[in-house]
Every structure is written in structure tokens, then in C-alpha cells.
Amino acid sequence: MPYKVTDSCLKCGYCIKRCPEGAIIADEKEKMDELILQPVHIDVEICTDCGVCVSEEYWCPAQAIVEIQ
Numbered sequence: 001m002p003y004k005v006t007d008s009c010l011k012c013g014y015c016i017k018r019c020p021e022g023a024i025i026a027d028e029k030e031k032m033d034e035l036i037l038q039p040v041h042i043d044v045e046i047c048t049d050c051g052v053c054v055s056e057e058y059w060c061p062a063q064a065i066v067e068i069q
Contacts, residue, residue, distance in 0.1 A: 007064075010061055020050060023046035024065075025042070
């Protein structure tokens with residue numbers, strides 16, 4: 001089952017290091033006031049649908065990664 005990053009993403013970048021396959025890819029950083037935001041997307045060519053990104057209750061602070069139905 002494929003996954004996607006929703007609009008509720010905080011752009012914290014925490015998920016980038018947590019994906020065991022390296023399928024969560026950093027986009028160009030955004031600056032907002034003094035904050036540096038790290039938007040991400042899931043590369044469907046790399047993703048193996050392991051489910052780690054949605055399996056741990058507190059894995060994503062915003063629970064912004066969901067299965068595409």
C-alpha cells in the first residue's frame with residue numbers, strides 16, 4: 001500500500017532519518033522567520049511499503065504520513 005505526506009506535516013524533517021529504506025526525501029528547505037522548515041515527500045520508487053512510517057503511534061509528531069487508499 002503506498003503512502004503520502006499530508007498537509008498536516010510540520011516540516012520538521014524527523015521522518016527523513018527514521019525511514020529504513022530512505023524513501024522519505026527532503027525537498028528544498030524553506031525559511032519562515034527564524035525557523036528552517038524541511039518539507040518532504042515519499043519517493044514511490046524507493047518505498048517498499050514496509051509500513052514503519054505509519055506503524056508507530058508517535059513516530060511522526062503530526063501523524064502526517066498516511067496510507068493512500
